Amino acid sequence: MNRYTNQQIADLVRPDRVHRAVYADPALFALEMKRIFGRAWLALGHESQVATPGAFFTTHMAAEPVIVVRDLKGEIRVLINRCTHRGPLVCHEARGETRQFVCPYHGWTFEPSGELRFVPMESGYAGGVCGRPDLALARVPRVASYRGFIFASMAPEGESLADFLGPIASSYDDMVDRAPAGEVEVAGGMFRHAYNGNWKLVLENHIDTVHPAFVHQSSVHAAREQPDSLATSTAAEIQIRQMRQNGAPPAVWERLGIFAGPNGHGYMGDYHSDDRLVVAMANPIFAEYRAALSARVGAERATEILSNHRFNTIVYPNCSFMSQFRQYRIVQPIAVDRTIVNTFSFRLKGAPDAMFRDTVAFANVVNGTASEVLTDDLEVYERAQRGLSSGQVDWVYLGRGLGGDVPDSPGLRRGGQGTSELPMRNQFEAWSRYMTADSEGGE
Ligand code: FES
Ligand SMILES: [Fe+2]
Numbered sequence: 001m002n003r004y005t006n007q008q009i010a011d012l013v014r015p016d017r018v019h020r021a022v023y024a025d026p027a028l029f030a031l032e033m034k035r036i037f038g039r040a041w042l043a044l045g046h047e048s049q050v051a052t053p054g055a056f057f058t059t060h061m062a063a064e065p066v067i068v069v070r071d072l073k074g075e076i077r078v079l080i081n082r083c084t085h086r087g088p089l090v091c092h093e094a095r096g097e098t099r100q101f102v103c104p105y106h107g108w109t110f111e112p113s114g115e116l117r118f119v120p121m122e123s124g125y126a127g128g129v130c131g132r133p134d135l136a137l138a139r140v141p142r143v144a145s146y147r148g149f150i151f152a153s154m155a156p157e158g159e160s161l162a163d164f165l166g167p168i169a170s171s172y173d174d175m176v177d178r179a180p181a182g183e184v185e186v187a188g189g190m191f192r193h194a195y196n197g198n199w200k201l202v203l204e205n206h207i208d209t210v211h212p213a214f215v216h217q218s219s220v221h222a223a224r225e226q227p228d229s230l231a232t233s234t235a236a237e238i239q240i241r242q243m244r245q246n247g248a249p250p251a252v253w254e255r256l257g258i259f260a261g262p263n264g265h266g267y268m269g270d271y272h273s274d275d276r277l278v279v280a281m282a283n284p285i286f287a288e289y290r291a292a293l294s295a296r297v298g299a300e301r302a303t304e305i306l307s308n309h310r311f312n313t314i315v316y317p318n319c320s321f322m323s324q325f326r327q328y329r330i331v332q333p334i335a336v337d338r339t340i341v342n343t344f345s346f347r348l349k350g351a352p353d354a355m356f357r358d359t360v361a362f363a364n365v366v367n368g369t370a371s372e373v374l375t376d377d378l379e380v381y382e383r384a385q386r387g388l389s390s391g392q393v394d395w396v397y398l399g400r401g402l403g404g405d406v407p408d409s410p411g412l413r414r415g416g417q418g419t420s421e422l423p424m425r426n427q428f429e430a431w432s433r434y435m436t437a438d439s440e441g442g443e
Helices: 006-010 026-035 161-177 199-205 217-225 234-246 250-255 284-297 299-306 353-366 374-388 422-435
Strands: 017-019 042-046 055-061 064-070 076-080 095-097 116-118 142-146 149-153 184-195 257-260 266-269 310-315 319-322 327-335 338-348 395-397
Touching (some): 076 142, 149 161, 161 310, 184 353, 184 374, 199 338, 199 374, 257 422, 266 422, 284 299, 284 353
Antiparallel strands (some): 017 395, 042 149, 055 095, 257 266, 266 310
């Protein structure tokens, strides 16, 4: 039952602070699933995961289990993974390729387009049931892709995906333009981690430039103790450079570009330049990759592409990705205090194979379940959730850099300092808008 009026919800978000209830109240979480996750475009994955007719993967849109599938005509569909007979999941596999989805309960058989094709002992239904539109697997009403990345929205109407992304689409361009063949594809496995904390904590943390020196202190110290000469293998080099970078002096963080876009999106620029991290300019693999990219787009354009040092991009409310490092993280809220994050790595088509090994090495350092970096973040999310669940102190203070924002290119604001909490404030502006858009008292 919704016990919040729109005014009460709006009062939870102030210019420089938010009420702890936004992280801890199950009633608000239930409303978020409806009003934010039920309305926004949600990142689901990439077209390379459904490359051929009949290819599919299963995922969730908030609590809703869905199947993302390429139907036999080649169209990408997002189907509600629920049998229209008596309700079970029709598909239990994580991914695969099929000509049909067969419900395990009584064998109703659906086409990849969702249509009900076959029902055992159909004669028991007067007039038959096959082909009835109301008994097809329900379709998520809006599905769209940008540069191969698949999104869907439960809302039958609303802004286009292009309008939803606005200038943040440039982060997708950054990821794809880096591929010499002009395309990327999901490759390797997937990292899944879960934490006992609210879904917003990860989206805030990925664009929080103050925390690394503190949360990741132990790994910074460990990396500093390593001699530089250890960095002879790419994987070791990546690990040491990444960890040392987290311990950069405050002046470096203050110089970063921190950007806020529409709908709660944002990104962090300038964090890692290529000469500081993974694809070090002297690396022969990188030289080969650069040559392949230059051959396709010209040396000048290749330099332009590789000079973009964008780090984390947040596509609110369910995605955080690293275009420069080919990492795509999809956030799935489970409960007010439970969240799953699935991380995918991408291969740059046309790049040397060894570039993908760098990608996997980076994934292991930053997003792997045994990562020395990620584990620190997960620990702090859980401590935050425990603190926010205490009832004695109401407000969370987000005032760093308030009032210092400067307009940037169209649709973007830049933090007046690289450690500004502008991205968090921006996320809550979107939160408030989504959460109060329904008419008063609506569920
Ligand atoms: S519940 Fe699916 S076939 Fe009966
Ligand atoms: Fe972190």
